[in-house]
Amino acid sequence: MSSQVNLNATHDPSLSSWVSTANQAGCDFPIQNLPFAVFRRKGSDESFRGGVAIGDQVVDLAAVKEADLFSGVASDAVAACAQPQLNEFMAMGKTAWSELRKALSEALSEGSAQQNALSACLVAMSDVEYALPCNIGDYTDFYTSIHHATSVGKKFRPDNPLLPNYKWVPIGYHGRSSSIEISGSSFKRPKGQTKAPTATEPSFGPCKRLDYELEVGIFVGKGNVLGEPISIDNAEDHVFGLCLFNDWSARDIQGWEYQPLGPFLSKSFASTISPWIVTTEALAPYRTAWTRDENDPQPMDYLESAHNRESGAYDIQLQVLLETEKMRAEKQAPTQLSQSNFNDSYWTVNQMVAHHTVNGCNLRAGDMFGSGTQSGPNPEEAGSMLELSNAGSEPITLPNGEQRTFLEDGDNVIMKGWCEKPGAARIGFGFVEALVLPAE
Numbered sequence: 363m364s365s366q367v368n369l370n371a372t373h374d375p376s377l378s379s380w381v382s383t384a385n386q387a388g389c390d391f392p393i394q395n396l397p398f399a400v401f402r403r404k405g406s407d408e409s410f411r412g413g414v415a416i417g418d419q420v421v422d423l424a425a426v427k428e429a430d431l432f433s434g435v436a437s438d439a440v441a442a443c444a445q446p447q448l449n450e451f452m453a454m455g456k457t458a459w460s461e462l463r464k465a466l467s468e469a470l471s472e473g474s475a476q477q478n479a480l481s482a483c484l485v486a487m488s489d490v491e492y493a494l495p496c497n498i499g500d501y502t503d504f505y506t507s508i509h510h511a512t513s514v515g516k517k518f519r520p521d522n523p524l525l526p527n528y529k530w531v532p533i534g535y536h537g538r539s540s541s542i543e544i545s546g547s548s549f550k551r552p553k554g555q556t557k558a559p560t561a562t563e564p565s566f567g568p569c570k571r572l573d574y575e576l577e578v579g580i581f582v583g584k585g586n587v588l589g590e591p592i593s594i595d596n597a598e599d600h601v602f603g604l605c606l607f608n609d610w611s612a613r614d615i616q617g618w619e620y621q622p623l624g625p626f627l628s629k630s631f632a633s634t635i636s637p638w639i640v641t642t643e644a645l646a647p648y649r650t651a652w653t654r655d656e657n658d659p660q661p662m663d664y665l666e667s668a669h670n671r672e673s674g675a676y677d678i679q680l681q682v683l684l685e686t687e688k689m690r691a692e693k694q695a696p697t698q699l700s701q702s703n704f705n706d707s708y709w710t711v712n713q714m715v716a717h718h719t720v721n722g723c724n725l726r727a728g729d730m731f732g733s734g735t736q737s738g739p740n741p742e743e744a745g746s747m748l749e750l751s752n753a754g755s756e757p758i759t760l761p762n763g764e765q766r767t768f769l770e771d772g773d774n775v776i777m778k779g780w781c782e783k784p785g786a787a788r789i790g791f792g793f794v795e796a797l798v799l800p801a802e
């Protein structure tokens with residue numbers, strides 16, 4: 363079956379690279395990872411082009427194309443990756459992604475005959491800047507953590523936290539792709555309409571309850587034709603890879619505007635993604651079983667499959683860190699706010715794809731899904747400040763004595779993600795960060 367999660371030579375944990383930093387314990391980018399980004403030399407006016415991370419280096423895929431190092435499908439894939447956006451490569455589909463991964467894995471392996479030629483195509487990661495990896499045509503944000511949905515629901519509707527559709531429908535809304543930016547992009551605190559519960563009328567001004575959302579970003583590879591749904595068993599062929607995603611949220615604007623049509627300006631002022639897309643193939647060793655509580659409704663047929671039960675979930679550890687302006691001035695390390703795991707998600711990526719297209723909606727290469735805030739079952743696993751501060755009623759005290767209920771100007775939020783287990787290479791996502799600037 364095409365959707366099977368297969369391990370191959372590129373996943374071999376004993377594989378090492380002639381790029382020695384890739385072999386160091388704790389490295390996010392060992393030879394088993396090989397994630398994709400779009401980059402150029404920092405501060406230069408070079409064209410952006412595709413790159414692959416290896417240790418503390420980036421393989422410049424435009425240079426690989428020029429050097430004509432690969433042949434066949436891998437060569438066609440490199441040509442697509444030499445462009446300033448990866449949409450064409452993503453649209454090529456699984457065989458092309460896999461052939462290029464195989465060629466890069468062999469060329470970067472210890473003892474490869476291509477070492478000399480390929481070492482001329484490396485750029486130090488410390489010397490690069492990133493752009494969005496592709497043109498994100500459409501962006502859909504899901505709501506797949508039942509723990510987040512329940513605790514947020516309690517704050518808006520104490521008697522009825524989880525709406526009756528939640529356990530049947532992978533809930534989502536259509537977001538703005540225009541305001542998605544790459545890690546490092548700071549943004550101004552948004553202004554908007556808010557209404558305190560006790561006020562008789564709304565007021566206008568800077569958001570007072572600015573929050574982050576710890577999410578996984580999911581990139582669509584090959585799309586589908588309008589009117590032709592993607593079945594859950596074929597979903598995997600359409601998912602290129604995953605990144606880290608911070609879906610900034612203005613809770614006070616959201617509380618006033620969200621009914622009846624859902625979030626709007628409370629979300630569309632900024633969203634930030636990590637530069638590296640980790641491919642679904644690299645994540646194969648970290649696929650885990652997906653289960654649905656026997657007391658809950660079981661998925662409808664179009665959201666159900668044996669493969670999804672066996673390995674639909676992803677074991678990805680997620681972490682949020684905060685660096686305040688004071689911490690930065692005093693050179694203190696960022697402090698952890700929470701940690702959770704994507705495998706606690708109520709719905710899988712394959713179910714998101716199947717649901718999104720079941721009405722015939724067409725996905726296109728480069729479209730992005732947000733997973734929704736990934737909160738775990740325990741309070742310290744909450745993926746937003748709304749949850750951590752109990753809607754602002756219980757301030758969080760940071761190690762330096764500062765307190766937070768929501769984000770303040772000068773706060774830098776950092777999110778990290780990684781996969782680790784015995785018998786497999788560590789697969790890291792790097793990080794996504796962005797700084798909150800004062801409202802204008």
Ligand code: MN
Nearest residue numbers: 503575609734
């Ligand atoms: Mn969100």
